[in-house]
Amino acid sequence: MLKLGRHTFADDRLLVMAIVNRTRDSFYDKGATYAEDAALDRVRQVVEQGAEIVDIGGVKAGPGEVVDLDEELRRTVGFVARVREELPDVVISVDTWRHEVGDAVCRAGADLLNDAWGGYDPQLIEVAARHDAAYVCTHTNGATPRQPPHRVSYADVVRAAIDDTVALANRALAAGVARESLLIDPAHDFEKTTWHSLEVTRRLDEMTATGWPVLVSLSNKDFVGETLDLPTDQRLTGTLAATAVSAWHGARVYRVHEVVETRQVLDMVSSIRGIRPPARTTRALA
Structure with missing residues (x-):
């Protein structure tokens, strides 16, 4: 069972986490949902x-306009309250x-x-435990928030991602976060080259074999763009290919821009895989 706050999901359920950016400079939507009503x-x-989950973010992941604590609070807190009041059945995540x-x-x-920056602020784990919230353990190789990777190297990127995220999960468990409320995320593109992100995707079964549920954030990322030599707005097909591979390897949660295509x-x-029956089966049976 996966427990995300007040919501629970069976172990064979694959969940879609839709991205909702309260930012002016998002790499993908270019500020389309910065305004609260939008x-x-x-x-x-x-x-x-x-989508079972919405992931609300008030700060762009990469370099961009400075968003201090007060501004991030302004962009997220009241909006979370509005979503909670109107849509009590959706899982609300905050990046x-x-x-x-x-x-x-x-x-x-x-x-x-x-926690997109992998425990950079160690008190965030304590907050999750105090509120009985779920928590995502992300692999960023100790990077500073919003700093792009530069000449990063690993002896084994998958081993590093497993070791760091599992260690973070165990730290969260010791702090009081429920075992069923922890996920690990290899963090494609974060402190990784395109070669690293491709290898993480290819070997994602090694992460799922840890027993911790895996979240992947693949949507329209640079590793897709560089692999296919495509701009941001033409990366859907490549994203869906990486999604299919990740699903075959057992990832549980998919952080995405395009919900309908991902769900299909x-x-x-x-x-x-034999987990879900077809919606209908009439071919050659009449």
């Missing part, structure tokens, strides 16, 4: 499309590395803290 419309849309933001959004109704890929892979 962001709420996006939440309504992705929930209608079948942050600051414990002050984590505490405030949990009090406003968030279920999951998506996940349903198809689940049916091929």
Whole structure:
């Protein structure tokens, strides 16, 4: 069982986490959901499309405009409260590395803290434990938030991702976060070259074999763009190919921009694996 705040999911359920950026400079949507009403419309849309989780972020992951603590709080806390009031059945995740933001959004109704910078602020784990929230353990190789990778190297990137995320999960467990509320994320593109992200995808079964549920954030990322030599707005097909491979290897949660297409890929892979029955089966049976 996977427990995300007040919500629980069976172990064979593959979950879609839709990205909702309260930022002006997102690499993909270019600020389309910065305004609160536009962001709420996006939440309504992705929930209608079948997303079980919405991941709300107030700071762009990479370099960009400076967003201090007060501004991140302004972008996230009240919005989380609005989503919680209108959509009580959706899992609310907040993408942050600051414990002050984590505490405030949990009090406003968030279920999951998506620590995109891998324990950079160690108090964020304590916040998750205090609020009985779920927590994502991300592999960033100790990188500083919002700094791009530069000439990064590993003896074995998959081994490093496993060791670091499992260690973080065990630290969270010791702090009081429930075992069923912890996920690990290899963090494609974060402190990784395209070669590293491709290898992590190819060997993702080694991460799922740890027994910790795995979250992947693949959507329209640079490793897809560099592999296929495509700009950001033409990376959907490559993203879906990586999604199918990750689903075959057993990843549980998929952080995405395109919900409908992702859900179809996940349903198809689940049916091929024999976990999900086809929606209908009339061919050659009449």
